[in-house]
Amino acid sequence: MNLEYGPKYQDFTKEVQSFCKKYEGISFTDGSNNPLGSSGGSGGPQMSRSEWQKILIENGFFARSVPKEYGGYGGEEDILKSRIIATEFSKSKIPGAMGGQGIDMLVPTLLEMGTEEQKQAYIEPTLYGEMIWCQGYSEPNAGSDLASLQTKGELVGDEWIINGQKIWTSTAQYSQMCFCLVRTEPDAPKHAGISYLLIPMDTPGIEIRPLVDMTLKAGFNEVFFTDVKIPASNIVGKRGEGWAVANATLGHERGSLAPPDATMNRVNMLMQLMKEETLDGKPLIEHPIYRDRLMQIQGKVLAQQSHALRLLSAKLNPGTDVKIGKMIQKLTGTELRHELEGLAIDVMGEVGTLYEDSPHLRNDGTWQFIYMYFLGLIIGGGTSQIQKNIIAERGLGMPKEPKVERA
Amino acid sequence: MYFGLSEEQSFFQDNVKKYLEEHATIDKIKHIVSDDKNNLSAEIHQGLLNLGINGLLIPEEFGGLELDLLFAASVSEALGGGVSPTPFVAPYVMAPTAIKHAGSKIQQENYLSKIASNEYRFGVGFSEFIGKRNDTGITFSDNKLNGRAMFALDANDATHLLLANEKGEIFVTETKSSNMEIVNLTTVDKTRQYSEVICKNLEAEMLENSSVSEEPILKAIDAGRIMLAADSIGASQTMVNKAVDYAKERKQFGRPIGSFQAVKHMCAEMAADLEPCYALVWHAAHCHDHSPLEARFMACHAKAHVSEISKGIAKKSTEVHGGMGFTDLLGLHYWFKRIGLNRQILGSPELVREEAYRTQI
Numbered sequence: 001m002n003l004e005y006g007p008k009y010q011d012f013t014k015e016v017q018s019f020c021k022k023y024e025g026i027s028f029t030d031g032s033n034n035p036l037g038s039s040g041g042s043g044g045p046q047m048s049r050s051e052w053q054k055i056l057i058e059n060g061f062f063a064r065s066v067p068k069e070y071g072g073y074g075g076e077e078d079i080l081k082s083r084i085i086a087t088e089f090s091k092s093k094i095p096g097a098m099g100g101q102g103i104d105m106l107v108p109t110l111l112e113m114g115t116e117e118q119k120q121a122y123i124e125p126t127l128y129g130e131m132i133w134c135q136g137y138s139e140p141n142a143g144s145d146l147a148s149l150q151t152k153g154e155l156v157g158d159e160w161i162i163n164g165q166k167i168w169t170s171t172a173q174y175s176q177m178c179f180c181l182v183r184t185e186p187d188a189p190k191h192a193g194i195s196y197l198l199i200p201m202d203t204p205g206i207e208i209r210p211l212v213d214m215t216l217k218a219g220f221n222e223v224f225f226t227d228v229k230i231p232a233s234n235i236v237g238k239r240g241e242g243w244a245v246a247n248a249t250l251g252h253e254r255g256s257l258a259p260p261d262a263t264m265n266r267v268n269m270l271m272q273l274m275k276e277e278t279l280d281g282k283p284l285i286e287h288p289i290y291r292d293r294l295m296q297i298q299g300k301v302l303a304q305q306s307h308a309l310r311l312l313s314a315k316l317n318p319g320t321d322v323k324i325g326k327m328i329q330k331l332t333g334t335e336l337r338h339e340l341e342g343l344a345i346d347v348m349g350e351v352g353t354l355y356e357d358s359p360h361l362r363n364d365g366t367w368q369f370i371y372m373y374f375l376g377l378i379i380g381g382g383t384s385q386i387q388k389n390i391i392a393e394r395g396l397g398m399p400k401e402p403k404v405e406r407a
Numbered sequence: 408m409y410f411g412l413s414e415e416q417s418f419f420q421d422n423v424k425k426y427l428e429e430h431a432t433i434d435k436i437k438h439i440v441s442d443d444k445n446n447l448s449a450e451i452h453q454g455l456l457n458l459g460i461n462g463l464l465i466p467e468e469f470g471g472l473e474l475d476l477l478f479a480a481s482v483s484e485a486l487g488g489g490v491s492p493t494p495f496v497a498p499y500v501m502a503p504t505a506i507k508h509a510g511s512k513i514q515q516e517n518y519l520s521k522i523a524s525n526e527y528r529f530g531v532g533f534s535e536f537i538g539k540r541n542d543t544g545i546t547f548s549d550n551k552l553n554g555r556a557m558f559a560l561d562a563n564d565a566t567h568l569l570l571a572n573e574k575g576e577i578f579v580t581e582t583k584s585s586n587m588e589i590v591n592l593t594t595v596d597k598t599r600q601y602s603e604v605i606c607k608n609l610e611a612e613m614l615e616n617s618s619v620s621e622e623p624i625l626k627a628i629d630a631g632r633i634m635l636a637a638d639s640i641g642a643s644q645t646m647v648n649k650a651v652d653y654a655k656e657r658k659q660f661g662r663p664i665g666s667f668q669a670v671k672h673m674c675a676e677m678a679a680d681l682e683p684c685y686a687l688v689w690h691a692a693h694c695h696d697h698s699p700l701e702a703r704f705m706a707c708h709a710k711a712h713v714s715e716i717s718k719g720i721a722k723k724s725t726e727v728h729g730g731m732g733f734t735d736l737l738g739l740h741y742w743f744k745r746i747g748l749n750r751q752i753l754g755s756p757e758l759v760r761e762e763a764y765r766t767q768i
Contacts, residue, residue, distance in 0.1 A: 001693045295760035299712035306686035313410035328679040388675035399666040
């Protein structure tokens with residue numbers, strides 16, 4: 001066991017720290033589309049989000065290992081440096097780069113499997129926040145059983161003609177582009193009949209209907225495709241390989257939904273709140289039952305933080321076996337965050353139910369919002385039950401459910 | 408940066424596992440717990456002594472291996488995994504740690520070197536410091552101890568006991584003294600020894616620095632708690648493995664019960680709950696030696712969290728086995744009970760979490 005990063009990284013840490021100091025209190029002149037994204041602090045420099053994005057890339061604090069020719073920083077992939085950047089930004093409350101499904105999922109996919117033309121055309125504007133993407137995967141009848149999706153793509157001449165419907169499409173209303181799973185080989189077995197297509201959202205025949213969720217804030221959409229025509233070249237990988245292309249990055253999404261360091265920040269916020277708020281004249285933290293519940297959760301988060309260090313170490317030291325360790329991330333991370341936010345509501349009692357712009361909100365009403373938002377994350381990206389199937393079948397080698405014959 | 412067991416630690420742990428698989432079979436354990444006159448436990452213990460478990464934490468100058476607590480934790484995992492019917496936590500972890508931190512140079516020389524050479528074996532009775540129940544407790548005056556200590560660990564075959572009073576002062580006593588009575592306590596866990604120790608004008612020597620502050624006894628208790636957590640991880644892992652294997656083989660309704668989601672999800676939950684426990688306990692053991700500011704906080708949380716997770720696994724694994732899980736025939740209950748004791752001794756989860764909170768204010 002050695003938790004030191006070494007001298008090379010001490011210098012790098014100092015470099016990041018002095019950058020953070022320079023931009024302390026930075027705030028944005030334009031808002032954020034992501035309800036969980038930071039809108040910045042106060043008292044520091046002011047700029048637009050895209051200006052900030054540019055500064056981050058130029059300094060190698062974002063898109064660090066994306067090659068220069070595609071608009072990245074062009075540095076070596078370095079897991080420890082990425083972690084140092086995240087840690088120092090979080091410590092000094094400096095907002096990180098814009099995220100979103102284009103940056104998190106499409107860019108890694110194109111880097112791995114895209115054609116040269118696709119890399120040239122899409123990566124740079126996506127990194128700079130000029131091209132926003134939405135993910136067209138789920139359908140009304142293809143949720144947990146995603147591979148049964150039915151949106152149809154037909155190659156006629158040099159164009160794909162697309163018909164069907166997608167659902168749970170976050171940010172569709174702001175997006176220029178959609179990376180979409182479409183059934184192009186209707187006669188092939190279900191996993192082998194899917195292609196990964198890139199669809200401009202201003203193509204005629206696309207209709208977007210907002211789908212309001214229980215938070216009344218975050219925005220999903222339904223997206224309808226009626227004879228939507230796109231160039232035949234807008235495909236990543238070959239025809240019928242879409243499932244493999246999508247899976248190359250799905251694991252990435254699952255792992256990053258609920259990082260334990262962020263959850264621990266919320267634990268600390270809650271502890272602070274419990275010291276300030278009183279019940280019957282006594283701080284909440286002095287009520288033994290509430291205190292014990294907080295300590296229980298603190299212990300769980302601590303375990304996940306240590307576990308994250310173990311996974312980090314496994315990336316740095318190939319050959320370490322953490323197969324199940326990686327599979328549990330989505331399940332345990334999202335469930336724990338939901339539990340923590342729920343505890344905050346419990347300790348506040350009626351006050352914990354205040355919402356939106358009500359008077360007497362605590363921490364801007366974030367506890368109630370994130371409590372509900374994380375229920376969405378427990379379900380989305382593969383429900384907790386699907387995660388348990390994956391852990392049991394792929395991790396523990398347990399037998400699959402017998403297939404039901406098609407009627 | 409490397410987070411995890413080193414090659415040496417994994418290698419030693421594998422040796423302990425292999426040794427127990429061969430020599431502490433379930434049949435032998437059944438024999439040991441049903442007949443207290445047999446010598447099997449001592450034989451198994453001797454094999455572990457041959458591997459060197461008594462000297463792990465003792466400084467080289469006193470003839471030990473001077474390894475860190477993570478090393479001992481990796482051993483404890485293996486012992487729990489095999490429900491080893493042998494002493495470990497008290498004689499080879501808590502006692503050396505207490506003497507190292509509370510003993511004068513002369514006391515260290517006297518006792519540590521003799522633990523390393525296996526001339527002395529210590530049991531430990533610190534329960535009255537951790538949480539005194541009813542009328543128990545020990546008082547010290549004129550170099551004499553009086554009173555009762557409950558749930559002393561590994562006292563029966565010990566040559567010496569370390570006993571503590573409520574202030575956290577630690578005393579060295581000899582078990583051969585006629586002023587000490589050791590009463591066996593029968594708990595559900597028959598793989599290890601728990602005793603009541605009654606002292607009547609018992610000659611005792613205080614570990615010198617234990618009257619200066621509580622630091623030394625807390626250090627020893629933290630080390631013990633981390634060992635119990637590691638033991639529970641080992642026991643839990645065995646229970647998960649047994650449940651998964653059973654669910655793959657046992658057929659009902661024409662298919663393995665492990666293909667039913669009701670069963671496989673229980674197995675997935677056990678695995679998902681247990682996996683982060685390894686990192687927490689390793690991290691706590693590392694902090695114990697290398698990060699004093701976080702050490703107490705981590706040790707308390709490791710003990711409490713692993714106790715909760717293990718309790719759940721003990722129940723679920725038994726349920727996956729159905730009626731067979733409930734029988735003595737299968738013997739799954741030895742792990743269930745081991746986990747049950749690890750949860751209560753050296754502080755139950757609520758008490759330990761309160762201590763974790765106290766370290767933060």
